[in-house]
Amino acid sequence: MKKVRIALLGLGNVGRGVCMILNSNKEEIMKRSGYEVEIAKILVRDKNKPRGIDVSKELITTDFNEILNDDSIKVVLEMMGGIEPAREYMLQCMDKGKHIVTANKMLLATNGDELFEKADSNGLMFKYEASVAGGIPIINGIDESLTANKIKELYGIVNGTTNYILTKMESEGLGFDEALKEAQDMGYAEADPTSDIEGYDAQYKLAILSSLAFGTKIDIDNVYREGITNIKPIDMDYAKEFKMVIKLLAIVKENNEKLELRVHPTMIPKKHPLANVYDSFNAVFVKGNAVGDLMFYGRGAGDLPTGSAVVSDVIAILRSNIDLENNNSVVKNNLWDRKIADIKEVKSKFYIRASVLDEPGVLGEITAILGKYNVSLRSVIQKGDQNEEGNVTIVLVTHTTSQKQIYDSCNEISSLRSVNNIDNIIRIEDFKN
Ligand code: NAP
Numbered sequence: 362m363k364k365v366r367i368a369l370l371g372l373g374n375v376g377r378g379v380c381m382i383l384n385s386n387k388e389e390i391m392k393r394s395g396y397e398v399e400i401a402k403i404l405v406r407d408k409n410k411p412r413g414i415d416v417s418k419e420l421i422t423t424d425f426n427e428i429l430n431d432d433s434i435k436v437v438l439e440m441m442g443g444i445e446p447a448r449e450y451m452l453q454c455m456d457k458g459k460h461i462v463t464a465n466k467m468l469l470a471t472n473g474d475e476l477f478e479k480a481d482s483n484g485l486m487f488k489y490e491a492s493v494a495g496g497i498p499i500i501n502g503i504d505e506s507l508t509a510n511k512i513k514e515l516y517g518i519v520n521g522t523t524n525y526i527l528t529k530m531e532s533e534g535l536g537f538d539e540a541l542k543e544a545q546d547m548g549y550a551e552a553d554p555t556s557d558i559e560g561y562d563a564q565y566k567l568a569i570l571s572s573l574a575f576g577t578k579i580d581i582d583n584v585y586r587e588g589i590t591n592i593k594p595i596d597m598d599y600a601k602e603f604k605m606v607i608k609l610l611a612i613v614k615e616n617n618e619k620l621e622l623r624v625h626p627t628m629i630p631k632k633h634p635l636a637n638v639y640d641s642f643n644a645v646f647v648k649g650n651a652v653g654d655l656m657f658y659g660r661g662a663g664d665l666p667t668g669s670a671v672v673s674d675v676i677a678i679l680r681s682n683i684d685l686e687n688n689n690s691v692v693k694n695n696l697w698d699r700k701i702a703d704i705k706e707v708k709s710k711f712y713i714r715a716s717v718l719d720e721p722g723v724l725g726e727i728t729a730i731l732g733k734y735n736v737s738l739r740s741v742i743q744k745g746d747q748n749e750e751g752n753v754t755i756v757l758v759t760h761t762t763s764q765k766q767i768y769d770s771c772n773e774i775s776s777l778r779s780v781n782n783i784d785n786i787i788r789i790e791d792f793k794n
């Protein structure tokens with residue numbers, strides 16, 4: 362049996378999952394890869410931190426050079442997160458001829474070019490299945506199994522933390538902070554959960570998926586982003602009334618030869634398969650011109666699901682015909698330019714929740730402004746009694762309209778004396794084009 366020595370950069374949630382899988386599935390991994398996989402070193406910040414798994418202390422180091430300068434280490438698994446030093450470490454490892462597996466979507470979405478170019482020019486393999494949707498094989502799915510298609514649309518629930526929070530708020534009435542704390546305890550959230558709840562994590566993942574699905578480079582600044590911090594139980598109740606649910610969706614669509622790229626809370630029909638993706642589960646719904654509708658579904662975060670993707674990438678490297686001594690990887694992707702739609706022009710249906718004075722003529726003033734901006738209304742709801750300040754909640758649902766029309770009209774509506782506040786604006790996606 363051939364042996365391969367690998368190193369782990371990071372022993373947090375994902376690193377722990379990788380160690381557990383390498384240990385528990387040793388036999389299967391040997392049979393499938395033809396190699397006995399040996400962990401040579403594990404880089405951490407704090408050598409004395411309890412790890413909750415059985416790992417020899419001898420393997421743990423805080424000195425990256427012990428990994429970099431060990432020529433017997435052929436594959437390096439980056440599971441530290443963040444931009445630096447992860448970027449610098451991976452570049453240095455590739456200069457030393459080491460293949461890379463990473464789970465780091467933030468780094469890939471912002472500095473991916475330089476890493477891919479380094480791997481290409483050094484004949485190395487660079488794998489990143491774990492960077493999007495945890496254990497779901499979506500990167501390989503798009504990059505290998507769907508390459509015969511023109512992909513027209515892709516909708517993803519790609520952040521486990523926010524899906525967990527939304528699920529717990531909706532089904533158990535948990536508060537936002539309590540649900541976030543649970544997601545952190547389960548190991549789903551990023552080290553700084555702002556990345557999850559403000560939609561950055563999903564933005565990175567959408568950039569990676571769109572780049573693969575549409576064969577182009579995606580500048581992260583071209584991906585519109587909103588998080589879930591403004592979603593309140595009342596919005597969920599209204600969604601329920603419309604037979605809808607609220608999900609943080611990552612969407613890319615080709616429309617008039619331009620790509621729409623956006624991450625935002627979205628009301629979707631309860632009967633759509635994505636509406637039934639709960640907890641930390643993720644799903645990616647793809648429309649290909651040959652394959653039709655397809656949905657990938659599974660655990661989007663957590664130690665073992667993510668570890669599954671990382672270890673499978675290691676096995677893919679070992680199973681490829683690459684000569685680990687003389688690097689000869691020739692995997693190349695041809696990329697082409699795509700036009701990106703301006704988010705202000707991107708059209709959708711909208712839900713608008715406002716608090717207004719409960720007095721005659723208010724709805725008339727509001728609808729007059731919407732009419733001025735050519736926004737057509739589908740329904741208007743006013744329920745319940747006014748609060749102590751004399752305000753009442755109204756909900757407006759529009760027909761398809763551009764974001765610019767909505768924002769311009771809502772700005773003007775907010776300035777009305779009778780309007781206390783526009784409390785929330787949420788897009789509605791009914792999957793009818
Ligand atoms: P984590 O629990 O915070 O673990 C990070 C590990 O990296 C820790 O062991 C830490 O060492 C080590 N580390 C961080 N900075 C370091 C530095 N400068 N030098 C040496 N070691 C350093 O993070 P995680 O949840 O495992 O996530 C790791 C990566 O996988 C991130 O890119 C994340 O986005 C991605 N990812 C995570 C999940 C998930 O479900 N958690 C899923 C998919 C992808 P100490 O332990 O000593 O502090």
Ligand code: HSE
Pocket residue numbers: 492493494495519520521522523549550551557562661662663
């Ligand atoms: N924080 C991420 C999530 C981890 O919640 O989806 C998986 O990428």
